[in-house]
Amino acid sequence: MSKKNIAIVMGGYSSEAQISLKSGRTVFENLDRTIYEPYAVEILRDSWHCVLADGSKIAINKADFSIEIDSKTIFFDAVFNTIHGTPGENGLFQAYLELLDIPQTASDFYQAALTFNKRDCISALKPYGIKTATNYYLNQGDVIDEKAIVERVGLPCFVKANRAGSSFGISKVYEAENLKDAIAISFKEDNEVIIESFLEGTEVSIGVVEYEGQVMALPATEIVSENDFFDYDAKYEGKSQEITPARISEIQAQALKQQAETIFKVLKLKGITRAEFIFHNGEPHFLEINTTPGLTPASLIPQQAKVAGISLQDLFGEMITNVLKEEKNS
Known part of the structure; x- marks a missing residue:
């Protein structure tokens, strides 16, 4: 049986590009040769471009997403999508690949666009009884009414770029007079902002995967940040404790698992996702979901897979197997 050519795409156009390059390398190193x-x-x-073993780069032909090596054209049987942010997490790249009829491992273009937009995702989930923080929305150019914001969400609150990840463009605000500066930081990442009420409680992150024909939640990770919240330094510079499995009760663990799997199914996601929750007043409150989550050695999905007894080779191989099956059956 001939080997399948798999393009592991990484990078992207956002502040998360360097993290994505590390995620892509993790997948590259763990695929079964x-x-x-x-x-x-x-x-x-x-x-x-495609980076070869000797470090040389070969341009991608965007007309058909192929490369040419030694006068031979190489087409890809599937794409393993590890782009964080645009264009691989917001649906643009998925739509391009769909037009070319090339299967890829992340959620499809509509689902990717929906989940990348925190405001729209929350709106889509509320009819299903998913609890969230109280929210206030702003678009660039809107009048910033600090009084109205505080009346709606209270203090402290979180100011976030609506379409960004890895904690870029996020601030925790304690005083109303600091809202405008925090909003300006968020607008550097996106022209839409979401402001959320602060939820006191245990923060957890939980992966969901399609594995051996089942939608399956992985063991959740409890986040204990040394900083004021789970910011970039906490995520990637070791300024947090990440405890897997999370120190929550069995009842809480089951409620979290059920919600995470429900969100995956309701939104018709696929591949590997990771959702963030806060246990507030004993119940999980949804914050956001990532459809191309980090896969670096420091990332949560590899930690959770290890506790579940799933090797990265098996996990990544399963993602490719799933999309190749989809392609065969379509």
Whole structure:
């Protein structure tokens, strides 16, 4: 049986590009070479290229997403999507691949766009009884009414870029007079802002995967940040404790698992996702979901898979197997 050519796409156009490159390398290093021929493909704003073993770069033909090596054209059987942020987490890249009829491992373009937009995602989930923080929305150019914001969400509150990840463009605000500065920080990442009430409680992050034909929640991770909240330094610079499985009761663990799997199914997601919750007054409150979560050695999904007894080779291989099956059955 010939090996399947797999493009592992990484990078992207956002502040998360460097993290994505690390995620992509993790996948590249953990794919089974007896089944797959992996190619490291960097999708950057100024260049789409494949990086070969010797470090040389070959341009991607955007007309059909192929590469040419030694006068031979190589087409990809599937794409393993590890782009965080635009264009691989917000649906743009997925739509492009769908037009080319190339299967990819992350959620499809509509689901990706929906979940990348925190405001729209929350709105879609509320009819299903998913609890969330109280929210206030702003678009760039709107009048900033600090009094109305505080009346709606209270203090302290979180100010977030609506369409960004890895805690870029997020601030915790304690005083009304600091709202405008925090909003300005968020607007550097996106032209839409979401302001959320502060939820006191245990923060947890839980992965959900399609594994062996089942939608399955992984063991949750409890986040104990050394900083004021789970910001960039806490996530990527070791300024947090990440405890897997989370120190929550069995009842809480089951409620969290059920909600995470329900969200995955209701939104028709696929591949690997990771959702963030706060246990507030004993109940899980949904914050946001990532459809191309971090896969670096420091990321939560690899930690959770290890506790579940799933190797990264098996996990990543399953994602590719699933989309190749979809392609065969379509």
